[in-house]
Amino acid sequence: MIAIRRARFVDAPGIAAVHVATWRSAYATLLPDSYLASLSVTRLALYYEQVIHAGRGLHVAAAYGRAAQPKILGFALARRRLAAELGDGEVEMLYVLDDYRDQGLGGRLLRAAARYLAQLGCRSAYAWVLSDNPACYFYERLGGKRIATSTVLVAEADIPQTAFAWDPIGTLLDVNA
Secondary structure, eight states: OEEEEEOOGGGHHHHHHHHHHHHHHHTTTTSOHHHHHHOOHHHHHHHHHHHHHTTOEEEEEEEOSSSSSOEEEEEEEEEEOTTOSSOSEEEEEEEEOGGGTTSSHHHHHHHHHHHHHHHTTOSOEEEEEETTOTTHHHHHHTTOEEEEEEEEEETTEEEEEEEEEESSTHHHHTOOO
């Protein structure tokens, strides 16, 4: 059974492991190997513990089986943006392990993030995605509209990024994918 739920402290190492694995896979051609090799599950787990402690909108796709702890297959992180030009709420991160893509988990996580943002009073949502990320089609398939481009500094390089938006946020909540 796979459940989409709010993250718990015990999930932090699993979330960090997903972060590292997905970055190394999705960004292998976009970011330097040395940068990707330097990603640390231990350091990121500490970061995600802080995120969970702060009560931010972190949701996980957790697979329950015979193991004592569920396996984290993916996660989404969202927050309200005050005075944001692109929308009220931002989906800051959305990652799913390669072996679990194309099974609907990304859409379920994205909708969980949107529900969280809607509960905070957000009327719209957006997500920045590296422009050369093959997952851009995913955001468009879920109704995201390309609304802006920019660059983000990663590993001492300016990487092009594209913003996808859902306005009103209900257009994302109503997607069946």
